[in-house]
Amino acid sequence: MIQKVRGTRDFFGPEERLFCRIESATGRVFRRYGIQQVRTPIFEEAALFSRSIGEATDIVSKEMYTFADRKGRLLSLRPEGTASVVRFLVEEKIQVTDTLKLFYLGPMFRYERPQAGRYRQFHQFGIEYFGTPTAAADAEVISVGHALLQELGLSGHATLLINSLGCAACRPVFLDHLGVFLKDRAADLCEECRDRIDRNPLRCLDCKRDGCVHAYESSPKISESLCELCRRHDAEVKELLADAGLAFTARDRLVRGLDYYVRTVFEFVTAALGAQDAVIAGGRYDGLVAALGGPDLPAVGFAGGIERLIELMSKLPASSTPGAAGACSASVFFVCAEDRAARRRAFNLAERLRASQISTLLPLSDGKSFKSQFRAADKSGARVVVILGEEEAKTNSVSIKDLSRGEQQTVPESDLIPTLDRMGIPRDA
RNA sequence: GUGGCUAUAGCUCAGCGGCAGAGCACCUGACUGUGGCUCAGGGGGUCGCGGGUUCAAAUCCCGUUAGCCACCCCA
Structure with missing residues (x-):
């Protein structure tokens, strides 16, 4: 038996319905903010990702699915969405007059050790705002995330x-302070952190080991070394969020793994998912567009993980996931006699109901008793059963049974659809 | 990439050297045209896969694949 490759998954039943709900929710909410969708390829030139995400990051250095195609071009399955969106923007020379708001949704690929909430093919949606350096843009992006949740x-x-990582002016100053502090305290830190001092000092602050957590209590704070512009920007973002009634926690140690972030970074985290706790995360990345050969456009955005949202929603009470019962929830279920004439009539009537936007199931297999057809109808979650037996055939009528009330009536065939309408059977539900 | 745990029916799991099991689900039936509840019966297994130890392996050992948990990293 061939099984699915490690770290991939199939979505079916309740999980597939949640996937679908999340997709449609992103469309609804994002369009509410005037954000347009862009669908980019799921593979790109490998260099796009190494240049944008950062050569030294884990994503680029060890997690990319990179391969040579038949002409020897080095290609990568996309590990995230932002790089492609920026590439699109630059390549197509999209005019950005005020703010350009884009969103994407689709599969991403990273070669990581799988775990709940972490897959090798996973699905992300994300938004990107280009052209606006203001705190209002940051606050709106965060608010979009909140609205979606x-x-x-x-x-x-x-x-x-939420946190601020500073900008090209003040972050180097902070990194100097931090570097001095870390080297000073190196003896107290875990092995991982000692490795990170040169490679990725910011990450040290996020270490969860007790000794390190304790050591970092006295470390320099980013918030204290922000330049005046960054400080004002950060204060304004927080002010706008507070005005909007959006609760947040300022967390000094919040950092992001991708090189391109500046100033605002944020995460929506949940306590229900264990170690993989971020469901939506993002921040500002003002230098990225220029770094990829485009105009010097400021940008801010976020990405969200669909698998993590599905997992979170699965853990919630069933009331928040309606439509979970029944393998297929058609409104009408046909039960009919064995003979060929009855089956032809059932097939024909079922098609007419469907043409009238009434979802209808018709048993396609032979040799089923009325009893088992009724059982199947009950299990399908159908509202009504339409019966075509010998009696009905003689009088060119149909019997309609309301499964929840147990009431049954026989009407002329021409009255079928009007009767279903009267019973409140929905069209296109 | 590192460490730990797990893998038995469609699902959840018990069995831990001696006949492959339970609950749920599924199918059939309970006065020949009617679901749910109840009752009776039934189908379903390469015990993840490969090797080894043993008279005998689901059970013990080694390997492998996959999943889970933590680290790492991240959505």
Whole structure:
């Protein structure tokens, strides 16, 4: 038996429905903010990702699916969405007059050790705002994330963490201070952190080991070395969020793994998912567009993980995931006699109901008793059963049974659809 | 990439050297045209895969694949 490759998964049943709900929610919420969708390829030249995400990051250095095609071009399956969106923007010379708002949704690929909430093919949606350096843009992006969680009934299950990483002017100063501090205290730190001092000092602050957590209590704070512009920007973002009634926690130690972030970074995290706790995360990346050969456009955005949202929603009470019962929820289920004439009539009537936007199931297999057809109808979750037996055939009528009430009536065939309408059977539900 | 745990029916799991099991689900039936509840019966297994130890392996050992948990990293 061939099984699915490690770290990939199939979505079916309740999980597939949640996937679908999340996709449609992103469309609804993002369009509410005037954000346009862009669908980019899922593979690109490898260099696009190494240049944008950062050569030294884990994603680029060890997690990319990179391969040579038949002409020897080095290609990569995309590990995230932002690089492609920026490439699109630059390549197509998209005019950005005020703010350009884009969103994407689709599969991403990273060669990581799989774990719940972490897959080798996973699905992300994300938004990117280009052309606006203002705190208002940051605040709106964060608010879009919040609105989406709210749309999914998750706003009570996620906390917003926010931080500022400073800019090209003040971050180097901070990194100097931090470097001095870390080298000073190197003896107290775990092996991982000692490795990170030169490679990725910011990450040290996020270490969870007790000794390190303790050591970092006295470390220099980013917030204290922000330049005046960054400080004002950060204060304004927080002010706008507070005005909007959006609760957040300022967390000094929040950092991001991708090189391109500046100033605002944020995460919506949940307590319900274990180690993989971020469901939506993002920040500002003002230098990236220029770094990829485009105009010097400021940008801010986020990405969200669909598998993690599905997992979170699965853990919530069933009330928040309607439509979970029944393998297929058609409104009408046909039960008919064995003879060929009855089957022809059932097939024909079922097609007429479907043409009238009434979802209808028709048993396609032979040799089923009325009893088992009724059982199947019950299990399918259908509202009504339409019966075509010998009696009905003689009088050119149909019997309609309301499964929840147990009431049954026989009407002329021409009255079938009007009767279903009267019973409140929905069209196109 | 590192460490730990796990793999038995469609699902959840018990069995831990001696006949392959339970609950749920599924199918059939309970006065020949009617679901749910109840009752009776039934189908379903390469015990993840490969090797080894043993008279005998689901059970013990080694390997392998996959999943889970933590680290790492991240959505």
